[in-house]
Every structure is written in C-alpha cells, then in structure tokens.
Amino acid sequence: MPELPEVETIKRTLTPLLMGKKISQVNTIREDVIKHPQAKQFVQEITDRNIVNLSRRGKYLTITFADGNRLVVHLRMTGRMLYCSPLDEQKPHTHVIFGLSDGNELRFSDVRRFGCLWLLESMEEDCCTGMVKLGPEPFDEQFCPQYLADLLAKKKTTIKQALLDQRVLAGLGNIYTDEVLFRAAMHPQMICSQISLLKVQKIVIAVRAVLTEAIQHKGTTFRDYLDGMGEKGAHQLALFVYQREGELCRVCKTPIQRIKVAGRSTFFCPNCQK
C-alpha cells in the first residue's frame, strides 16, 4: 500500500501530534515485527525518550529521539501508524503500542505482518533497514534527466521494472509507476536502454508531477491505507490508469488494459502509451 505520497502524508499528519512528546511506555504485542535490536532492548531504548523529529526517505518513516536514536518504520503492503486514544478499540493486527506523554497512543498495525520496525542507536550505522541502498529522492536535484539517462542506458529491463527498483529512485510503487508512465506517454514494457533523452526528461517531470498531486490528495486509499489520524486519501479518484482495467482512458477514451510486467499487475492505455 503505502508508497511515497502515503508515507509523506503519514509523516505530515503525525508530525504535529508527536513532536515534543515522550514515549512513556511500549507494548510489544507481537515481537516479530521488530527486526532490530531484540524486542526487550528495543523497548528499553525507546521508553522515556523524547521525539524531536519525523522524516521520510523513500517509503521509510523515521522518528528521531532527543538522544539521537531513530525508530525506523517500513509499512510494506498493509502497515499503519495510527495516533489513537487509549479508549479507541484495539483493532485486530495491532502489533506495537507506543504510549505517549500526552495520554494518547501511537499504534503500529499490519494485517500481513510484512511491515517492520528497527531502532538504530545514535552512533549505530544503518546496516539493517535497507535505507542505505535507496536511490535519490524524486524531489532532489540529484534526480535529474542526466542521472536517469545514464542509469537506464545500462539496463536491459523494462522501464516499469526500473522505476519500481528503489535503487534507481526511492519511493515509487506499483500504483505511481503506472501513473508516471501514463503521464510520460510511455509503454510499461519499453526497454530502458532504448529510451531517448527527451523521453527520460518526460519521465523525470512526470514522476514529480504525479507525486506532487498524490501528496496534495493525501495519498491513494485503494484498500488499507490510512494516514496517521486514520483518514483515507483521495487520490484514487484522480488515477488515470491504475485499477481502471476496461474503463475508458480519461484522455482518448480507449479502454485501459491490464498486463503483467515484472510479475506485477500493470495498467496502461494502449493508445496513449506506445
């Protein structure tokens, strides 16, 4: 579920609610979602720490404490980070509850349990989260046509696969990759090394445009995604291709097709995307 716009929205909704608050206690209902360190030490290191910052890198959410330690969260497909009252019903699949100094709670839940948490101590090198392997952020200057063109020139995979690769670019998942390729008017099975510089420029522009709009709409709620306050996103109403098989292209009225690319469902307009 959560790709860059969703994680960004969670960060934005949680930031005013968590900044300056202290974690007063941690209840690990399911310890196996904690990947590092061991659950007991995880709880010990977080309890009584003050939250000083929230940030996002790709699809990772990081909560930084005053002592420099960082809680890193990846929500994978169905994970949620919800700010709740202790009186709120504890939904099934709630795995970790962080008690806050304001009397409320931050709850990590995840139906499929692919999502996970790490705690990195202030001086500890990040060798376990996978964040170090991420490519540039889409809105960084580093993500420019020349960077992408050089990288794609060496690849023989499809463009869809390349854009899904977090080492190429951080933050795109299956929904936004399809939306980006529609906006760039490119067929998802186009081979990377055959893409012109002009087309690469279109991709860079499309990535930023699609993500900007999706963030403005507070993400896409197709099924499970909710922001930090439990609210759905609205971008599902603005999608051009994703999940629209058989429906008419918003631009040319051709029926949207669905194919498999790199093992993933892929939606595109056969007329607009050549």
Place this chain on the structure above:
DNA sequence: AGATGCACCTGTATGC
C-alpha cells in the same frame, strides 16, 4: 553484477 522466482502473511474476490 544483474535478472528471476519465491518466500514472507492474511484477507478478499472469483469460480466451480
């Protein structure tokens, strides 16, 4: 090094 397939989980939709 890079590509491919599968594993990790549970819920839901579909078809027989």
Place this chain on the structure above:
DNA sequence: TGCATACAGGTGCATC
C-alpha cells in the same frame, strides 16, 4: 453454501 484458487499497494534472499 463450501471449497479451492488467485491475487493484493513491497522487499529480501537464494539461485542461476
């Protein structure tokens, strides 16, 4: 209705 199967927004690992 009941059951089997396919599929779902993501990543990491073994294998070639």
